Amino acid sequence: MSKNVLFKLLSLLVVVMMALSACAPAADDQPSSELAVGIVLPTKDEPRWIQDETRFKDALSAAGYDVEILFSQGDSSQEKANVESLIAKGIKVLIICPQDGSAAAAAAEAAREAGVKVISYDRLIRDTEAVDYYVTFDSIAVGAAQAQYLVDHASGTGNPLYLYAGAASDNNAFLFFEGAWNVLQPKIADGTFVIKNSSEAVALQDKATLTRDEMGSIIGQITTNWDFNTAKTLAESNLTAASAEDKGDVFILAPNDGTARAIADAFAADSDVSSYLVTGQDAEKASVQYIIDGKQSMTVFKDVRTLVDDAIAAAVTFLEGNTPEASTSYNNGAIDVPANPTVVITVTKDNVKSALIDSGYYPASDFTGLQ
Numbered sequence: 444m445s446k447n448v449l450f451k452l453l454s455l456l457v458v459v460m461m462a463l464s465a466c467a468p469a470a471d472d473q474p475s476s477e478l479a480v481g482i483v484l485p486t487k488d489e490p491r492w493i494q495d496e497t498r499f500k501d502a503l504s505a506a507g508y509d510v511e512i513l514f515s516q517g518d519s520s521q522e523k524a525n526v527e528s529l530i531a532k533g534i535k536v537l538i539i540c541p542q543d544g545s546a547a548a549a550a551a552e553a554a555r556e557a558g559v560k561v562i563s564y565d566r567l568i569r570d571t572e573a574v575d576y577y578v579t580f581d582s583i584a585v586g587a588a589q590a591q592y593l594v595d596h597a598s599g600t601g602n603p604l605y606l607y608a609g610a611a612s613d614n615n616a617f618l619f620f621e622g623a624w625n626v627l628q629p630k631i632a633d634g635t636f637v638i639k640n641s642s643e644a645v646a647l648q649d650k651a652t653l654t655r656d657e658m659g660s661i662i663g664q665i666t667t668n669w670d671f672n673t674a675k676t677l678a679e680s681n682l683t684a685a686s687a688e689d690k691g692d693v694f695i696l697a698p699n700d701g702t703a704r705a706i707a708d709a710f711a712a713d714s715d716v717s718s719y720l721v722t723g724q725d726a727e728k729a730s731v732q733y734i735i736d737g738k739q740s741m742t743v744f745k746d747v748r749t750l751v752d753d754a755i756a757a758a759v760t761f762l763e764g765n766t767p768e769a770s771t772s773y774n775n776g777a778i779d780v781p782a783n784p785t786v787v788i789t790v791t792k793d794n795v796k797s798a799l800i801d802s803g804y805y806p807a808s809d810f811t812g813l814q
């Protein structure tokens with residue numbers, strides 16, 4: 444670790460400790476019912492968000508601070524109720540990953556009205572001015588990395604390509620698809636790939652840049668809704684509709700790890716599929732094991748520790764009355780929301796050990812067959 448990085452980390456730690464101890468009740472004070480920061484995450488049903496909860500708890504308990512983390516369980520009205528209960532407890536900063544980007548606007552507006560700073564976490568809250576900051580990974584880079592993997596492993600022409608996307612209610616699904624399309628489209632146009640499961644994508648395949656509506660029409664046809672069962676059923680019906688010539692050695696753009704495993708299982712079970720390459724993201728443990736076992740080709744590692752540290756640092760900056768630094772902004776349909784996106788890393792069988800084990804992200808004992 445360079446001196447510079449070490450210095451920045453130490454300074455961040457000092458600022459976090461100072462700010463958090465300022466908000467935490469002192470030992471001899473009456474316990475306060477006031478909470479400075481509230482966190483709302485979308486669902487416990489996906490390992491991705493359990494990762495975030497764990498990393499938040501690790502980071503905050505290391506600083507001796509109690510924070511409330513609530514889950515919306517895929518329900519925007521539960522999400523709004525969660526936000527209202529945190530506002531009632533006196534939070535000053537809300538860190539929220541919306542279940543549905545547009546539906547969360549009402550919750551963000553309620554927080555803004557109560558004088559609470561709103562940090563959109565990982566997913567962007569859309570169609571409202573009531574978002575102060577966006578803590579995120581570079582989601583266009585995620586889609587580009589997935590597509591680049593497929594491009595790098597394709598040779599010749601006519602390779603069957605199956606496209607899948609996330610939930611249309613999640614702004615990230617558009618960013619991932621946009622990043623992937625930027626890389627795939629020239630390779631569809633030159634005949635390297637042939638799209639097999641989306642007439643909407645075929646109709647737009649000569650367009651290098653798609654509008655949000657155009658992406659929406661494709662996503663509507665290939666959405667997994669971020670749901671494993673939907674992903675599996677869609678893949679199975681795509682395979683049923685495809686002829687044996689549309690299969691063989693196939694290339695699959697899967698938007699994240701949960702859906703990648705579901706889609707991979709469906710393709711693996713089809714006797715006309717001789718081999719498949721499938722993308723993912725999140726470095727979920729089950730997918731890391733799939734990669735080690737050769738059942739998933741890659742994942743995009745989004746180091747949740749960094750996202751959590753960035754969110755805490757932004758919250759602390761707001762608590763101190765300052766504005767977090769931004770290197771760019773994302774338009775949410777109403778305003779440009781300032782952000783400082785974090786880089787992502789492609790993980791395959793070749794670098795799984797160095798990227799995820801040697802970096803201390805996961806213990807080697809969580810996996811079998813690691814080289």
Ligand code: BGC
Nearest residue numbers: 489491566613615669699725
């Ligand atoms: C996140 C992904 C996650 C997906 C499904 C996206 O907004 O960025 O990491 O896999 O939602 O929960």
